[in-house]
Each structure stands twice: as C-alpha cells, then as structure tokens.
Amino acid sequence: MTTAEQGLLDTFGRRAVDLRVSLTDRCNLRCTYCMPEEGMQWLAKDTLLTDDEIVRLVGIAVRELGIREVRFTGGEPLLRPGLVGIVARCAELTPRPELSLTTNGIGLARTASALKAAGLDRINVSLDTLDRETFRTLSRRDRQGDVMAGLAAAEAAGLLPVKLNAVLMRGVNDHEAPDLLAWSLERGYELRFIEQMPLDAQHGWVRTNMITAEEILERLSARFTLTPEPSAARGAAPAERWLVDGGPGRVGVIASVTRPFCRACDRTRLTADGQVRNCLFATEETDLRGALRAGGADTDIAELWRKAMWGKKAAAGTDAPAGIEAPAFHQPARPMSAIGG
Template structure:
C-alpha cells in the first residue's frame, strides 16, 4: 500500500492528463496563458494506463480521478477511460473538468466506463463568468452539466470558488439553483496555487464566510463526521434534507490528518501533497525499462516521506513552483 510515516494510506489517485486549459481563470493563470509542457514530456496513453494498473493492482488504489489542466482537451481521453475501466481490480473513475466540451463527450465517456464528474462553475451570471475566466463560454458549461446529468455521470458535483468583489454574493443563489437542477454544490476556498503567486490570505472568502451567507436563506445541519471519512468536503444537510452542500476549507480548516490522495502529474511526477514543493520522477523509470514492481517500490518510497500537513498555517509557507493547472486537482 501507499502508506506514510503517519499511518495514512493513499487509495485515491489523481491523474493529470494535460496542463493545458481553454479558460484563463483569474485565480489560476494569467490571461496570456502559460508555457505548456512539450508533447514528448507528457505520459502517453499507454503509460497512463500502465501507471493506473500499477496503482490499482499493486498499491491498493481504488479511486482514480482524471484532472488537468482541462482533461477534455486530451485527445485519447475516452480510450484511457475505457482501458482503465477494464482493469481488474476496477477502480471507480471520475473526472474534474471545466465542463466545456462535456455536451459532446458525456455520453461517450459514460459508455467508456466513467462513473461521475466534478464540474467547475463559479457563477450563474454570464458577465461575471467572462470576468473570472476571460472567456465567453458560460452557456457551454451549463450545457455540459446538463449532458453529464442526463448521461448518468452522477452525482454531478459542482466546484465553486468565491472571489471578493466578483461572485462573493452568489452562494445562496448558486445553492438554490444546484438543488433545483439536481447537482451537488461544493464551495472551495481559494488556494495558493495560482501561476502569478498573487494569492493573499487577507481578503479571501473563507468557509465561515460561505456558511454565513448560505444561512441567510437556508437551514444547515452538519452531517455526521463519521460519514466524511477522508473526503475533503465538510457537508451540511440543507433544510432537513435530502439535499447537501459541501465546503472544502483547505486553508482555514485543513484536513491533512485524513488525507488519502496521491497525485501523478501529466509528465509523470508523483506528488504526495497538492502543496508539496518536491516531486518524485516515475516517468524516467518507466521509460528506462523498470518493471511494475520497481515502479511500485519507487511510488511507495515517494509517499513514505509525506509531511504531516500542507504547511498552509505556517507564516513561512511558500507556494509550490507549479500552479494548479500543472499539478492536477
């Protein structure tokens, strides 16, 4: 298993398929974009499937989430999903996406074996969406959400980041809409993973801010803590149920003690934490002829040294060199 010195076991693998994205969200990257990874540096489809097979057959991974960048930009995505769904043991497969392109791919992905999706959507207002993402694709995201729901990629979860002066007043409106549409809404505190390194703790919208806003319209009851397990979101029952809303408080209420995640970047680097400043190269071993057992041993070694926490509560915290788009969510 992928165990660390604190006894945590990683069973959830996040696999980044690309660092490219077709949005330019202000809290993620500059308007002009970034210098993308060169194609030869990216893991091939065969290499990705092999890495997932090693993780599930030798290392105890049971959940695989495909991320990016924007994973729908990966040309071989459907084939990767299909091949991973055919593995034995079969992992549960999900996808984190901005939703652009889901309208045309949701059914094919479901047929290939994808179980569900998380879609990023920060606002219901097209003009605010344009200001946040620097793109006019709001309608495409809404269409993608509906297509995912109709294809059975459920529960469809929506990830929302609230930004001061832009969409910080939308929490109740977003929750009411998500409930009406049959989606599960999760608010995520803005994290220090932007390429510009412009994140500031002062002024960010916290989990407490979100809950305070939601309670102006809804009655929220904390869900049983035992049901949370290693999930990053704290969940609240809305107006007595059955609907729920989640808040991922990575900054103000870290959940590192229960973390069960391991991450593989698009260029084959293992990260033991989203905020890690070090990586372990598996691509080199993969391409130099290492067998599955050797790669598994390297992966175990990479996870063994995982730190107790992300360090976000340390005044000396330094952001990772890589931004979120290059790490994978």
Template sequence: MRTPVLEDRYGRIATDLRVSLTDRCNLRCSYCMPAEGLDWLPGEEVLTDDEVVRLVGIAVERLGVREVRFTGGEPLVRRGLVDIVARTAALRPRPEISLTTNALGLARTASALAAAGLDRVNASLDTIQADTFETITRRDRLDDVLEGLQAAREAGLGPVKINAVLLRGVNDTHAAELLRWSIREGFHLRFIEQMPLDAQHDWSRAEMITADEILATLEREFTLTPAAEPRGSAPAELFEVDGGPATVGIIASVTRPFCGDCDRVRLTADGQVRNCLFAREESDLRGALRGGASDEDLAERWVAAMLGKRAGHGIDDATFLQPTRPMSAIGG
C-alpha cells in the same frame, strides 16, 4: 508476504489517485492563470496514453488504489481521454473513475465517456451569471458549460458535483443563487476556499473568503445543519439544506485543514508523483518508466515517494512556500 500499499510515515494510506492528463486549459480563470496563459509542457514530456494506463494499472493492481480521478488542466482537451477511461475501467479490481472538468466539452463527450466506464463528473463553476462567468474565466462560454452539465446528467454521470470558488468583490454575493440553482438542477454544490496555487502567486489569505464567511452568507437564506453521514476522508464538510435531503459542501483546505485524514496521491501529466497538493518535491516515475523499469520497480519507487509526505500542508507556517507548479500543472 504483505501486499505493498501507498502508506506514509503517519499511517495514512493513499487509495485515491488524481491523474493529470494535461496542463493545458481552454479557460483562463483569474485565480488560476494569467490571461495570456502559460508555457505548456512540451509534448515529449507528457506521458503517452499507454504510459498513463500502465502507471494507473500499477497503482490499482499492485498498490491498492480504489479511486482514480482524471484531471488537468482541462482533461477533455486530451484526445485519448475516452480510450484511457475505457482501459482504466478494464483494470481488476475495477476502480471508481471520475473526472474533474470545466465542462466545456462535455456536451460532445459525456455519452462516450459514460459508455467507456466513467462513473461521475466534478465540474468547476463559480457563477451562473454570464457576465461574471466571463469576468472570472475570461471567456464567454457559460452556455456551453451548462449544456455540458446537462449532458453529463443525462448520460448518468452522477452525482454531478459542482466546485465553486468565491472571490471577494467578484462573485461573493452569488453563493445563495448558485446553491438554489444547484438544488433545482439536482447537482451537488461544494464551495472551496481559494488556495495558494495560482500561477501568478497573487493569493492572499486576507482576501480569501473563508469557510466561516461562506457559511454565514448561506445561513442568511438557508437553514444549514451538519449532515449525519460520516465525512471520513472526504474533503467536503457536508450540511443539510433546510432539513435536506439536499446538501451543500464546504472544502476548507486553508482554515480547517483535513490533512490527518488525507488518502490522496497525485500523478502529474509528465509522470511525477506528488504526495501532497502543496508539496514542493516530486518523485520521477517517467524517467524510470522510459528507462525500462519493471512494474515491480515502478511500484517500489511509488511506495518510496509516499514516505516524504508531511503531516500537513503547512499553509499557516511562517516558512510556507507556495508550490512552484500552479494548480493547472498539478491536477486537482
């Protein structure tokens, strides 16, 4: 009997699971949510720690998932995070476990997370200039982020990857500075095109800084050559910086979509399967789980949820509609 996998109608198989642990965040980044924040999910709608671990276990042990990334919102505000990581690390076969975070709480938690089994960290950081950081995030917390990144590196949660979004007229002149700093600190920097996932629905393609613009800006100060290592299903296109070994990545989700090689599936904090970051439909696992469904039934529902995955995100299509949920409620 064939072991079930999370395969869609186009032959793509999801082996990378992104799990949102909360829609709450302690920053208010301008390209993500309004200054006053959002209406958070009611506590009873959010999966419990046991429910998260059960669903992750089904994905890993029954459906071939090999990588699990915990996201948010901001996952470090989830009180049970360390225990969830430890229980995920105990699954067999053991998945690779990573965390996408704003790094605010990493100084306090990096060592415990590493001991629990976390393998590496991705951190969002758009500038190393304190005033610009405060403008973007609406919080004066850059020192806390830098302290957290250092703690992650010292705890062995590497390679520490930095995700940066450039905003026109805000930090678009900071790209070279951020790259030099990342190389000096031993972090792996990746620039991400701003995507239409903001809660305010203010995204504009005309205002978005494209991958071509990012490359042109960097090439004024660095020599960039395509990295030799194959990209595979990774979202970032890598370039060696000044002959290497340092690299910089460009994630051109909008202008150079990589949907054909996508191997990702998402589980929201309230137990919904999203087969694409830009999907407007979800498949409910929480209701079935709380209704007494067996692991086999939940696995079958998950497999069925993948069949609705589209060939691409369709941002360039005239009929494209931004997802109802913002990024903070989906998970990166």
C-alpha cells in the same frame, strides 16, 4: 499481507487509496485565480505521458499499491485527445477502480455519453457563477453557455450525481453563494464551495482576498437552515457537508486553508509529465516517467511510488499541522493547472 494491501503508507499512518491523474496542463479558460491571461509556458509534448504510459501507471497503482479511486484532472482533461480510450482501458483493470473526472464542462456536451459508455462513473464540473458577464470576467472567456450544455449532457448520460465546484472571489461573485446553492438544489446537483488556495501560476494569492469557510456558511445561513452531517460520514473526504433545510439536499465546503484536513488525506497525485506528488503542496516530486522509459519493471516503479509517499509531510508540504496557515508554508513552484486538482 500483499503489496497492494500494504499500499501507499506514510510515516503518519495515512494510506493513499485515491489517485489524481493529470492528463494535461493546458486549459481553454484563463480563470483569474488560476493563471494569467497570457504567457503560460506549457509542458513540452515529449515530456507528457503517452496514453499507454498513463494506463500502465494507473494499473500499477491499482494492482500493486491498493488504489481504489482514480480521478482524471488537468488543466482541462477534456482537451486530451485519447481521454475516452484511457477511461475505457482503466475501467477494464482488475480490481476495477472507481473512475471520475474534474472538468470545466466545456466540451462535455459532445463527450459525456462516450465517457459514460467507456466506464466513467461520475463527474465534477467547475461553476463559479450563474451570471454570464461575471463568468466572462472570472474566466476571461465567454463560454458559460458551453458549461451549462455540458452539465445537461452529463445528467442525461447518467454521470450521477453531478457535482459542482465553486470558488468565491471577494467583490466578484461572493454574493452569489445562496443563488448558486438554490440553483444546484433545484437540479439535483451537489455543490461544494472551495476556499481559494495559493496555487495560482502568477503567485498572486492574498489571504485577505479569500472568502473563508466561515464567511461562506454565514452567507448560506442567511437563506437556508444548515445542519452539519456527522463527522463520521466525512471519512477522508475534503468537504465538510451540511444538510440543507433538513435534506435531502446537501452542500459541502472544502476549507483547505482555514480548516485543514490533512491528517485524513488519502490521495496521491500523478502529473501529466509523470511525476508523483505526495501532496498538492509538495515542493518535491518523484520521476516515474524516467523509470518507465528506462525499462523499469512494474515492481520497481511501485517501489519508487511507495518511497515517494512515505516521505509525505504532516500538512500542506510542511511539518506543521496548521498547513497553509503555518509560517513554514511555501507555495509550490507548479500551479494547480500543472499539478492536477
């Protein structure tokens, strides 16, 4: 068996084949569930991986560790000046990984065509509301028009299927769930609702403010007939999916809090400053940037990565299957914007 076939295993028998690469911790929105309006401390420029370092680490992951899918995230990855070049170089790797991007959509109108030409396969765009004023309240920026233009550009460029991510906030946009789904179905977008997770920079998450998967499905079922897809179709995907009114349209719900899916997790994460995280909620990291800059060989870096993944906990950084709901859960010091989605 080759080293790539051995892959990134942990003690629970899970194998990571999906790499999330954060390109920056910076963002041009200030969404209330993610970060405060002011006072964020950004990573120092000299700590960030260079374009060459990112491509090298992705190459090691693909060739040595069996990674098959690479998702570029942030912060907001469209703020990374070298993004198109990074995508193009990763698309030239052998074996070629599937390449995707998670973005807030701002700036996508001017970059979608270039990203498609560089080799990007598909895109996920965050859109929590259809109402401009609610968008301004949630994101603290009046940029909804830019997001809508970005979605149109992604569709025109052939970055299909266009997937949407939405977080519902109690008393703010939770009433919009059916409207968001109807709007998405009309345009052929695939919508996924995500339970709000304790990954905000201000550590202000309160469970009672979170709209649960059960509540989301209740709101949707008031207008639509939802038929669960077979569990076998889900695989390691975090979203449970339902056919809407018999299909072909679908909707997904990512219930990280109330319905943890950690036992099927197949992800590994690389932060913008070169740290491997074996879980979104991990409290420990492994430094690959230091090994790179000290002249480490690809095989040495791959071994560091394997060791980091071997120690992955059962669920959400804990030894308890309940994950975030477990008494032992502790919110990681890094917020989502610094970890990468």
